[in-house]
């Protein structure tokens with residue numbers, strides 16, 4: 001299979017307890033998979049392990065059959081997988097302009113041209129601004145543009161819309177749907193918001209206390225959940241939505 | 243920059259430091275030119291004289307004027323102090339930078355080594371290094387610089403490690419940016435200001451240490467002289483001419499202090515939250531004895547918040563009224579930049595510098611918050627007001643364990659002892675369903691997941707049992723089971739102790755689940771308000787309609803784009819005469835751009851500000 005494959009992924013911070021245990025997950029190229037679960041269930045940790053920010057305690061992560069992460073394996077960046085963070089204010093260097101940030105990203109991927117802001121629905125006028133001069137939604141779009149500069153096969157989106165206003169959320173979600181249709185890239189969507197996963201993904205995995213308790217096509221899992229925890233997530237949602 | 247300078251000068255330490263340092267600089271330049279010869283000319287005839295009209299501070303044992311020598315020595319003393327500081331800064335930066343980019347494990351080792359070296363008194367290290375270096379005036383300074391290097395390196399590592407943990411560094415690494423470049427382009431620019439602060443303190447210390455070396459006879463060698471050397475000679479004649487020792491001693495203390503104060507003032511400028519207390523005092527004081535008759539718990543009238551002072555300053559919030567009765571739960575919605583958070587911060591008297599606020603009325607429990615000395619207001623707010631902020635990182639101090647932070651309010655405001663406060667904190671964490679609360683108390687904020695951090699701040703806020711809770715996006719980082727739990731907690735606090743709540747959110751479903759009344763803000767003004775259910779079911783204002791329309795649910799159709807509100811709200815300062823929503827409004831008419839729609843009443847206790855809605 002071409003794409004990302006997680007097998008038996010287990011993670012702990014230092015000598016602490018397991019935060020992620022024995023997770024298997026397949027992300028074929030171009031697929032969009034959501035990971036949902038309660039707070040602290042290890043979703044972000046899992047996402048960070050893929051890009052090498054936290055080491056694995058056991059298991060392995062491969063991409064296109066090549067070993068990418070495993071215990072003791074040297075930490076090297078893989079431009080083919082880019083992470084977009086939840087907090088747009090923290091994910092851009094406050095001392096670099098938008099132009100400098102994008103130029104830097106392009107330089108790393110060896111392309112002479114700076115990625116365009118138009119691609120993510122922003123005007124070029126923003127290029128000379130610094131992060132604190134942009135709104136959260138604009139920053140998040142710059143972060144997406146930066147990630148796209150590496151021409152990734154897979155974007156990991158860790159709660160990318162949860163810090164944004166509803167109206168801006170809708171813009172970003174539309175953008176992400178368009179990008180996937182145009183570029184054929186895959187998504188690993190980390191979210192606590194089920195409607196977001198439902199809107200973006202074909203498949204969903206449910207995490208509970210570090211374990212993946214259920215996975216399958218969105219339509220099936222969300223309509224007929226088999227694990228009680230998934231049911232609880234859905235119930236809570238139905239109770240509060242209008 | 244000018245704003246920073248202004249801020250610097252308005253700290254209490256700033257002007258003093260600035261004045262003393264300027265004076266010292268002038269003396270350092272001028273004195274050797276004017277009195278250089280006089281300071282070194284020997285004259286046995288005038289040896290060890292007391293103060294006189296001719297020699298204000300008397301003379302030393304070789305007949306030289308003490309005052310003149312003290313002034314002339316300023317150049318050498320300051321010069322050497324600065325040279326030492328420069329050496330320490332440069333070497334410390336290199337060493338610290340090196341340790342900071344090491345792998346996690348190697349960094350630990352590097353830090354241990356640094357700490358071990360730091361346990362040595364710097365002056366001892368300096369003496370040893372002086373003995374190794376060739377004799378000369380500069381070597382004393384270099385020695386002190388070398389001795390100060392580990393301290394600077396330690397500061398650099400601490401600052402750099404914090405920056406290295408930020409997401410933007412991870413993003414750069416993920417793109418393939420190399421370590422040296424990360425250090426230069428990402429870390430350095432982000433620690434520069436804090437580093438400058440530390441370095442000014444280091445400069446003051448270096449000056450004192452160089453003087454001490456001279457005093458001990460291993461520093462500046464005669465015939466060259468600095469304050470330390472003068473002091474050591476003066477001490478020998480302490481009983482005859484005490485001023486010969488006192489004058490250089492005072493100068494050392496003065497210069498050391500001035501650098502220290504400058505550092506402190508810079509630190510205050512770098513940390514705007516220190517400013518908030520001062521802002522409160524800037525408010526026009528109301529007439530005496532204003533205990534208002536308002537029966538609302540919180541009563542805000544005509545609140546205006548501006549970015550900076552004066553009539554020209556752009557308005558962030560304009561003329562907002564907000565009334566919260568005892569036990570009320572009010573929702574405040576609107577997109578980011580609409581002024582929700584600034585309204586909350588203005589109520590809490592926590593506006594960041596240089597933001598200012600003005601209000602026709604601003605009372606909490608009958609007390610005028612605009613008035614009075616900062617201390618009294620702060621105590622009032624500390625006991626009656628609790629805050630939960632959107633960004634949990636901002637209200638948790640990254641360098642303190644949770645226990646310290648969660649027990650602070652109960653200990654300082656409720657007079658609890660440590661054990662009681664700890665019990666309360668544990669109960670609070672359990673209440674918000676944070677797993678393993680005992681372990682969490684020992685952890686630092688970064689060791690918690692995003693949602694756990696947010697819940698910890700909620701626990702902190704509820705622990706205070708305040709009459710009014712201002713919660714700014716309290717549930718954005720939470721999944722929906724937890725969101726429900728937290729909202730239930732709010733509901734319980736409201737039912738049990740009548741805590742009134744103002745909930746700021748952009749998420750209508752949260753507001754709908756909790757709030758009786760909702761206030762919708764756009765571009766710094768209230769555009770709609772009314773009972774939550776009706777407003778969401780039948781929004782009147784086009785902006786509210788768009789907000790309701792773009793909310794994603796489990797039944798949102800998947801085959802077409804979401805209805806989104808395109809464009810940006812006008813930024814403060816770009817706001818026009820008429821309705822601020824004109825550029826994004828499908829129903830805008832000619833009149834909208836010219837005249838601002840007033841907030842008009844509608845049936846069912848509703849109000850909205852739109853020309854297109856029939857009054």
Ligand SMILES: Nc1ncnc2c1ncn2[C@@H]1O[C@H](COP(=O)(O)OP(=O)(O)OP(=O)(O)O)[C@@H](O)[C@H]1O
Nearest residue numbers: 013019039040041042043044045689690691692693
């Ligand atoms: N740097 C760290 N050191 C120690 N423990 C950590 C660290 N980061 C996270 N953890 C722990 O790992 C667990 C999983 O955290 P993670 O951030 O992956 O959760 P999450 O599913 O993303 O939750 P949320 O939805 O709240 O963001 C939590 O119990 C958290 O306390």
Ligand code: SF4
Nearest residue numbers: 821827834852853854
């Ligand atoms: S006043 Fe005019 S522009 Fe403003 S919201 Fe109403 S219709 Fe739209």
Ligand SMILES: [Mg+2]
Nearest residue numbers: 043044691692
């Ligand atoms: Mg997370």
